[in-house]
Amino acid sequence: MKVDESPTIASLFEEIKSQADSHWQELFDSGQPVIVVGTATCGRAAGALDVLKAIRDELERQGVDCPVFEAGCLGHCYAEPLVIIGKPGYPPICYGYVNPVIAERLVKEFVVGDNPCLEFVLGALEANDLVPSFADFPRATYEKKIVLRNCGHIDPTDINHYIANGGYVTLSKALQMSPEEIITEIKDSGLKGRGGAGFSTGQKWEICRNTPGRPKYAICNADEGDPGAFMDRAILESDPHSVIEGLIITAYAVGVRNGYIYVRAEYPLAVERVRIALRQAKKLNLLGRRILGSDFSFDIRLFEGSGAFVCGEETALIASLEGKAGMPRHRPPYPPTSGLYGKPTVVNNVKTLASVPQILTNGAAWFASIGTEKSKGTAVFALAGKIVNTGLVEVPMGTTLRQVIFDVGSGIPNGKRFKAVQIGGPSGGCLPESALDLPIDFDSLTEAGAMMGSGGMVVLDEDDCMVEIARYFLEFTQRESCGKCTFCRLGTKQMLALLSDITLGEGTQADIDILKALARDVKTGSLCSLGKTAPNPVLTTLRYFEGEYQAHITEGRCPALMCQHLIAYYILPNKCERSCDACVGTCTVEAISPNKKRIKVIDQEKCVKCNTCLMACPPQYNAIVKLSPPSEVPAAEK
Amino acid sequence: MRTVSLTIDGQQITAREGDNLLWVALDNGIYIPNLCAIRDKSEPMASCRLCFVEVEGKEQPVTACTETVTEGMIVNTRGTRALSLARRSFELLMASHSLDCAHCPKSGSCELQHIARYLGTRLKSKQLRELRRDLPIDDSHPQIIYDPNKCVLCGRCIWTCREHLGVGVLGFAHRGFQRMVTTFEDEPLAISKCDRCVECIGVCPTGALLPRNETKTRVTSES
Numbered sequence: 001m002k003v004d005e006s007p008t009i010a011s012l013f014e015e016i017k018s019q020a021d022s023h024w025q026e027l028f029d030s031g032q033p034v035i036v037v038g039t040a041t042c043g044r045a046a047g048a049l050d051v052l053k054a055i056r057d058e059l060e061r062q063g064v065d066c067p068v069f070e071a072g073c074l075g076h077c078y079a080e081p082l083v084i085i086g087k088p089g090y091p092p093i094c095y096g097y098v099n100p101v102i103a104e105r106l107v108k109e110f111v112v113g114d115n116p117c118l119e120f121v122l123g124a125l126e127a128n129d130l131v132p133s134f135a136d137f138p139r140a141t142y143e144k145k146i147v148l149r150n151c152g153h154i155d156p157t158d159i160n161h162y163i164a165n166g167g168y169v170t171l172s173k174a175l176q177m178s179p180e181e182i183i184t185e186i187k188d189s190g191l192k193g194r195g196g197a198g199f200s201t202g203q204k205w206e207i208c209r210n211t212p213g214r215p216k217y218a219i220c221n222a223d224e225g226d227p228g229a230f231m232d233r234a235i236l237e238s239d240p241h242s243v244i245e246g247l248i249i250t251a252y253a254v255g256v257r258n259g260y261i262y263v264r265a266e267y268p269l270a271v272e273r274v275r276i277a278l279r280q281a282k283k284l285n286l287l288g289r290r291i292l293g294s295d296f297s298f299d300i301r302l303f304e305g306s307g308a309f310v311c312g313e314e315t316a317l318i319a320s321l322e323g324k325a326g327m328p329r330h331r332p333p334y335p336p337t338s339g340l341y342g343k344p345t346v347v348n349n350v351k352t353l354a355s356v357p358q359i360l361t362n363g364a365a366w367f368a369s370i371g372t373e374k375s376k377g378t379a380v381f382a383l384a385g386k387i388v389n390t391g392l393v394e395v396p397m398g399t400t401l402r403q404v405i406f407d408v409g410s411g412i413p414n415g416k417r418f419k420a421v422q423i424g425g426p427s428g429g430c431l432p433e434s435a436l437d438l439p440i441d442f443d444s445l446t447e448a449g450a451m452m453g454s455g456g457m458v459v460l461d462e463d464d465c466m467v468e469i470a471r472y473f474l475e476f477t478q479r480e481s482c483g484k485c486t487f488c489r490l491g492t493k494q495m496l497a498l499l500s501d502i503t504l505g506e507g508t509q510a511d512i513d514i515l516k517a518l519a520r521d522v523k524t525g526s527l528c529s530l531g532k533t534a535p536n537p538v539l540t541t542l543r544y545f546e547g548e549y550q551a552h553i554t555e556g557r558c559p560a561l562m563c564q565h566l567i568a569y570y571i572l573p574n575k576c577e578r579s580c581d582a583c584v585g586t587c588t589v590e591a592i593s594p595n596k597k598r599i600k601v602i603d604q605e606k607c608v609k610c611n612t613c614l615m616a617c618p619p620q621y622n623a624i625v626k627l628s629p630p631s632e633v634p635a636a637e638k
Numbered sequence: 639m640r641t642v643s644l645t646i647d648g649q650q651i652t653a654r655e656g657d658n659l660l661w662v663a664l665d666n667g668i669y670i671p672n673l674c675a676i677r678d679k680s681e682p683m684a685s686c687r688l689c690f691v692e693v694e695g696k697e698q699p700v701t702a703c704t705e706t707v708t709e710g711m712i713v714n715t716r717g718t719r720a721l722s723l724a725r726r727s728f729e730l731l732m733a734s735h736s737l738d739c740a741h742c743p744k745s746g747s748c749e750l751q752h753i754a755r756y757l758g759t760r761l762k763s764k765q766l767r768e769l770r771r772d773l774p775i776d777d778s779h780p781q782i783i784y785d786p787n788k789c790v791l792c793g794r795c796i797w798t799c800r801e802h803l804g805v806g807v808l809g810f811a812h813r814g815f816q817r818m819v820t821t822f823e824d825e826p827l828a829i830s831k832c833d834r835c836v837e838c839i840g841v842c843p844t845g846a847l848l849p850r851n852e853t854k855t856r857v858t859s860e861s
Contacts, residue, residue: 308813325810330684330704483791483817486687490730493815494766514765521726524698525687 008293013172016284017163024164032066033087033111038080038152040073040237041269042230042391046080047099054100055083058107066111072238074152077391079122082152085110093131096122125153139393139408144370146378147354148394151238156273159280162241168286170357174249175294182253183209186356188364190376195221195312195349196424196453197529198375198442201356204346208336209254211344218251218259219340219347221317225264225309226425227476228384229456232350234392235380236263236270239354240277244300246353248287249360251298254346258299262317265304275302309426309480310530312454314339314347316482327482328528349454351380371397375441383409385458386416395440402436405459416461419560420544424453426473426480427533429540430466449540451533465562466545467552471499473537477530488531491522495538502549503563505556505629512549516542556629564609568630571613573599575623583613583624604633644711653707658682660689660702663715670715671724671753673792673843675703679801683793687727688753692717699723725757733766735844736787744845750790773818778828781836781850786818789846795819795838807832819846 027034037043037052055068074082079096083106086092093116095106102120109115116130124133134140145151154161162168174182187202208216220243224232236243247259261278263271278300281287289297303321310316311326318340320326339345355377359367368376375397381404383390388410395404401421405411412418420430429450431438438444442452460469478492498515501507519535519542526532542549551557558566571583571592578598591606592613600623602613614624627633640655646668653662661677663670673686682703689702694712699720702713714720732750739745739761754761776784793810796819800806807830811820821830839847 330682330701479814481814483812483814484683485685486727486730489791489815489817490734490769491726493769494730494733497767497769518726521723525690525723525727527684527687 009172009175012285012292013168016286017169020160020163023158023160027067027069028086028088030067031088032064033085035066035068035111036071036084036086036153037068038072038074038082038084039070040152040234041267042073042077042234043080043082044269048081050100051081051083051098051103054103055107058104059111062107062112064107064112069155070157071154072151072156073234073392075148075234075392075394076122076389078389082122084125084152087111087116090116091128091130091133092125094122094125094134095120138410139389142395142399142403142408143393144378144396145394146358146370147235147242147351147380148239148392149358150242151234151392154239156238156240157276159241159277159284162239166361167241167357168245170360171245171248171286172292174252174360175292175296179209179253179255182249182360185360185364186253189359189367190364190371191352191355191359191367192375192442193349194351194355194380194454196427196451198452201348201352204336204348205250205254207334208344208346211337213342213344215258216254216256216343217340217345218247218254218256219314219317219321219345220247220259220261220350220353221312221314221347222261222263222267222270222350223305223312223317224267224350224454225312225480226427226454226456227473228382228422228458229425229454230382230384231380231392231455233267233270234382235350235354236267237273240270240274241281242354242357243350244274244277244281244287246356247300247348248291248298249356250346250348250353252296254344256346257297258301260301260303260321260340262303262305262311262321264311265306271302271304278302308482309476310482310528313528313530315528317347318345325482327484328530330527351455372439372441374443379440379452379455381455381457383457383459385422386412386461386464387459388413397441398439400437400439401431404440404457405436409459412459412461416463418459419462419464420460420466420469420541422450422458422460422469422473422537423456424451424533424536425456426477427451427529427536428453428456429536430460430469430544431540432544434544449536449543451536463560463562465503465558465560466541466548467499467558468503468560468562470537470541471496471503474499474534477534481530481534485527485531487522487525488527488534491518491526492531492534494518495522495535499538502552503558504565505552505563507549507553509553512542512546512553556631558628561626561628563628566630567609567626567628568604568633569602569607569609569611569613570625570627570633571600571602572623572625575621576600577618577621577623580618580621582616582618586612586616588612604630642707642709642711644707644709644713646713647715655707655709657707658703659691659705659707659711659713662707663691663702663713668715669756670702671728671756672703673749673753673790674794676794676797679797686731686790686792688724690720690723690727691715692720721757725759728753728757728759729763729766731790732761733763734769734771735790736770736785737762742788742845743848748845749843769815771815776827777850778826779832779834779850780828781834782827782832782839783848783850784827785846785848786820787846788844789819790844791817791819792843793819794841794843795847798837798841803835803837805831805833805835808838 039048081098083095083098124131127133191201192198308326311320313328316326316328335345380394481488483489498511523535576599591603617624671688674683690699691702692714773786796808799808
């Protein structure tokens with residue numbers, strides 16, 4: 001900002017940096033092994049806190065005093081809990097599927113002893129001769145970590161870890177640049193908003209900066225609510241400072257003094273870690289009054305959302321921040337011209353903000369060299385559903401869906417066939433196998449009827465009924481509709497009723513036509529983007545899987561054997577073993593009984609289709625099958 | 639203030655720059671169906687989705703209540719796509735409206751009937767299914783009978799009670815399909831802090847808020 005002050009900024013930061021460096025170096029200088037446990041929500045769900053406790057207990061028993069710290073998510077959520085042990089003389093090794101017993105062994109045999117327990121190794125963090133490293137994984141060819149670079153490697157509750165790994169350097173440099181320079185750099189990089197819509201971030205900042213009116217506000221939108229999406233949560237839990245640094249730089253570039261991070265309250269760990277991060281940043285004067293001695297002051301407040309999905313929509317988010325009901329309003333005016341309290345406001349997604357420091361450090365040209373012609377940089381996806389490697393992945397834009405699902409995600413488990421991938425959550429669409437070679441970028445996904453969305457990717461296999469999937473996502477949006485505008489409140493309700501009928505086998509051809517017409521009208525007529533995109537799952541499944549809808553309507557058949565009303569359970573007499581009655585005992589409604597030949601028969605009248613018998617039938621017999629339509633069950637057996 | 643000239647349905651109109659298209663049209667005798675529009679409200683609700691018009695140069699029909707007039711604007715209120723969206727929105731509202739014109743005191747002065755005539759649609763939808771909520775009628779108040787099943791959630795009563803008169807008895811509550819106009823904690827109107835000005839009845843476009851004396855006995859005995 002002021003040239004004569006820049007040495008102060010640099011020297012003040014240098015002091016902070018050298019302290020952080022020595023703090024970080026101490027970890028490794030002790031000569032002791034360093035143990036890192038991934039305790040983001042994904043790890044905790046798999047039992048990481050028990051593992052952490054087991055490690056600490058065992059270290060105490062062994063009388064070893066070595067540093068143990070908690071980190072975030074490495075992206076390999078399928079193998080949680082993860083433990084990384086960095087022992088002098090060995091490469092840092094990451095162990096997967098750790099439980100308390102394995103954890104104790106790791107301490108006894110590797111930390112105390114000298115056996116690296118190769119049977120539990122997931123991969124090493126560096127290339128070496130002892131164990132395969134993550135770089136040797138097929139996914140490494142495609143991954144490029146910009147936003148996720150620190151996730152899982154540093155302690156999110158210790159600002160020194162972030163600073164020692166290159167954090168806040170960009171801020172100290174940005175404060176010595178002019179805001180216009182920063183905006184130009186971001187514009188040149190081609191960064192587009194990662195929240196879904198894909199508007200140019202630099203342009204948004206510029207509009208907000210040039211709009212008269214004070215004060216201005218900057219908001220980080222961390223109200224991630226799509227079913228199956230957890231990118232923002234993982235970033236906030238694993239590397240909150242990257243988002244905070246991005247927000248501070250945004251504020252400096254736009255001319256903002258007050259910022260908010262809007263996190264949903266359903267993310268308690270993210271809330272806690274952001275809160276700690278904010279406190280630490282403030283303590284080091286990276287946040288607050290006259291940041292690093294410059295004349296730029298900026299403060300961030302944490303705001304917990306109360307659980308409405310629609311508050312991820314920026315105007316609803318702003319209404320919610322103002323203390324009003326979280327309901328969207330008509331745009332324009334867009335927030336950069338009239339946002340919080342009617343003042344110019346920038347609202348940016350978590351991933352957008354986390355990209356900002358990297359762009360300024362490495363330059364706009366570097367960022368623009370990654371990705372495709374129109375979509376620059378990387379895309380972060382949360383892989384979920386029927387995929388082997390569930391977890392987080394960051395790939396350059398332009399990577400194909402096939403590469404992400406089959407090479408990074410290792411394909412579909414249990415030898416099942418891929419059917420569709422649901423991208424962009426309830427606002428996105430289901431894309432079939434024929435779309436797998438589409439490059440992932442904003443335009444091609446929109447063209448195919450889905451959308452980039454915020455990054456949820458749910459993989460579906462042959463056992464998933466597309467009508468039911470469409471119904472599921474529509475039920476979600478319908479339930480989350482704020483109810484303000486007619487199309488979303490009543491249109492989605494009508495569509496849901498039609499879809500429910502089809503899954504019950506009560507649909508007609510006319511229903512399909514009304515469904516299509518309604519979907520089109522809700523898409524054009526709704527007030528906000530929640531309503532405008534709510535029909536996408538229905539429209540894409542109708543576009544790519546209309547055959548399945550037809551089977552439900554004309555034959556009363558669910559090809560995926562998923563819709564309960566359209567299937568029946570049947571015991572194949574030639575496969576049923578006379579001496580076995582595993583199914584009889586498990587049946588919850590006593591619908592199964594043996595006939596004279598001791599072959600088990602299901603009383604279709606009593607059966608409630610709970611699937612228990614199918615699970616109970618021993619795999620060597622595999623005698624129970626699902627049939628659709630239910631009339632397929634041989635008459636004599638009924 | 640500067641003026642602009644625009645064309646609505648072929649009619650040359652002069653208006654103040656920045657004025658709202660819906661009100662400019664209505665003031666010039668050109669009807670556009672609407673329920674949630676309130677002239678004095680600074681920001682349009684834009685929730686009823688009935689006032690769709692086609693504006694030259696815009697790809698999709700837009701709601702007139704969210705448009706400001708600009709110089710040379712060419713507006714068509716009778717465009718096929720605009721009317722089809724308005725009809726659909728109206729159809730959706732009616733499919734969830736407790737339709738009972740024969741017994742409704744509002745019949746004849748009901749805005750829903752007026753809009754149906756304008757759009758050339760039936761009151762009862764042929765295509766859509768009835769999605770009714772069957773909420774209890776509030777007849778506790780000495781002057782007002784409130785039937786939420788006839789409410790179209792236009793918000794006029796709320797604006798009048800809350801913003802215009804500063805009483806604030808009525809408000810929106812619940813989300814999605816459950817959204818309704820109600821009192822704090824759904825308490826009966828009689829024990830609310832209603833000051834009995836009954837202004838809400840005057841602004842209600844449907845038979846949801848009715849004066850008690852006009853209400854036929856059938857309605858009261860039902861609750």
